[in-house]
Amino acid sequence: MSEKFIPVCEPYLAGNEIKYVLDALETGWISSAGKYITQFEEAFANYCGVKHGIAVANGTVALHLALVALGVGKDDEIIIPNFTMIATAFAVCYTGAKPVFVDAEKETWNIDVNKIESKITKKTKAILPVHIYGHPCDMEEINRMALKYNLKVLEDSAEVHGAEYKGKKCGSLGNIAAFSFFANKIATTGEGGMVVTDDDELAEKCRYFKNLCFPVKGPRNYQHNEIGFNYRMSNLHAALGLAQVEKLDFYVERRINHNRLYRKYLQGVHGIIFPMEEVDTKSVYWMNGIVVDKESFGLNRNELMAKLKQDGIDTRLFFTGMHKQKALLQYGCKCKGNFSISEWLEENGMYLPSGSNLHQRQIELICSQIKKYSKAN
Numbered sequence: 001m002s003e004k005f006i007p008v009c010e011p012y013l014a015g016n017e018i019k020y021v022l023d024a025l026e027t028g029w030i031s032s033a034g035k036y037i038t039q040f041e042e043a044f045a046n047y048c049g050v051k052h053g054i055a056v057a058n059g060t061v062a063l064h065l066a067l068v069a070l071g072v073g074k075d076d077e078i079i080i081p082n083f084t085m086i087a088t089a090f091a092v093c094y095t096g097a098k099p100v101f102v103d104a105e106k107e108t109w110n111i112d113v114n115k116i117e118s119k120i121t122k123k124t125k126a127i128l129p130v131h132i133y134g135h136p137c138d139m140e141e142i143n144r145m146a147l148k149y150n151l152k153v154l155e156d157s158a159e160v161h162g163a164e165y166k167g168k169k170c171g172s173l174g175n176i177a178a179f180s181f182f183a184n185k186i187a188t189t190g191e192g193g194m195v196v197t198d199d200d201e202l203a204e205k206c207r208y209f210k211n212l213c214f215p216v217k218g219p220r221n222y223q224h225n226e227i228g229f230n231y232r233m234s235n236l237h238a239a240l241g242l243a244q245v246e247k248l249d250f251y252v253e254r255r256i257n258h259n260r261l262y263r264k265y266l267q268g269v270h271g272i273i274f275p276m277e278e279v280d281t282k283s284v285y286w287m288n289g290i291v292v293d294k295e296s297f298g299l300n301r302n303e304l305m306a307k308l309k310q311d312g313i314d315t316r317l318f319f320t321g322m323h324k325q326k327a328l329l330q331y332g333c334k335c336k337g338n339f340s341i342s343e344w345l346e347e348n349g350m351y352l353p354s355g356s357n358l359h360q361r362q363i364e365l366i367c368s369q370i371k372k373y374s375k376a377n
């Protein structure tokens with residue numbers, strides 16, 4: 001990586017990626033059959049501590065497929081965080097159901113579990129928490145509410161490979177979970193996703209719906225009884241995925257270490273706020289998000305991003321709240337209400353370079369530039 005430009009994130013392909021992809025190419029298994037699909041599914045499900053993994057084309061369709069398997073459809077409501085990436089909401093819309101937004105919690109930036117209950121109605125079918133930027137949500141409270149109101153729980157685990165909540169891996173904490181393997185994710189296949197679950201029936205439904213509703217067992221016929229989707233992953237992508245899972249603990253450790261370094265070098269810098277890590281959780285810091293408080297730092301978030309850009313340091317804005325998304329307004333979502341924490345995050349939050357292949361000296365450099373721009377300097 002060049003010292004002149006530090007990207008927010010680059011894929012880190014440090015293991016058997018080339019070997020496995022070449023093998024897939026040389027043997028001609030380049031489509032959605034082949035040994036890497038099953039090996040990747042088994043290895044990743046095993047990593048998450050669940051029985052089944054169903055590889056798909058990306059994280060967005062993994063969410064949609066999980067919702068379809070849960071039987072979500074028209075007239076249902078699904079509780080989601082207001083502060084998330086649009087894919088969470090869109091996946092709900094694809095089913096015909098309505099996403100219902102809950103504001104974020106100030107400390108962790110995850111869904112505020114204390115605000116979920118007031119949004120539950122007779123139409124609510126599931127809670128869809130998102131482990132934002134790699135930090136596990138308060139799953140005990142979410143599962144308690146799901147039990148009380150007979151709801152399903154789908155974890156949007158796109159950003160959280162390897163994170164743990166009370167000793168269990170994210171992805172194993174609800175009925176079903178969806179992961180993304182986009183290029184900036186902790187494990188990547190370029191484009192890719194996976195549904196994971198312990199539930200045999202849900203897993204079978206996912207396999208059925210992801211492949212145009214061809215029969216999962218028995219001979220293939222061309223009689224289709226339901227509307228299905230082609231969400232298959234190719235063996236080439238799965239070859240990348242298997243190599244990534246083999247080294248996943250290494251990548252996770254690197255992300256966590258980057259966060260330790262950021263916190264260490266930025267300690268005492270007024271106006272730079274990190275999320276709180278709850279006790280009994282292991283956050284994997286997919287991205288190192290910070291909130292910039294202009295009063296105490298001196299510059300606002302946009303000014304700091306502009307300065308860092310001049311220094312060749314790439315950063316990104318935080319998500320825009322779901323209640324402000326025109327697409328969802330047009331779709332008839334209830335966008336009125338108090339989403340003040342999401343708005344605070346959207347206006348003041350940014351994330352710093354976080355890729356697994358960052359070096360300590362680069363983090364040191366980024367932090368020394370941030371310090372230079374603080375008003376205390």
Ligand SMILES: Cc1ncc(COP(=O)(O)O)c(C=O)c1O
Binds near residue numbers: 084130180181
């Ligand atoms: C929280 C969240 N959910 C879903 C997705 C969608 O994943 P993909 O880009 O693989 O479709 C993302 C992607 O970054 C995400 O951050």
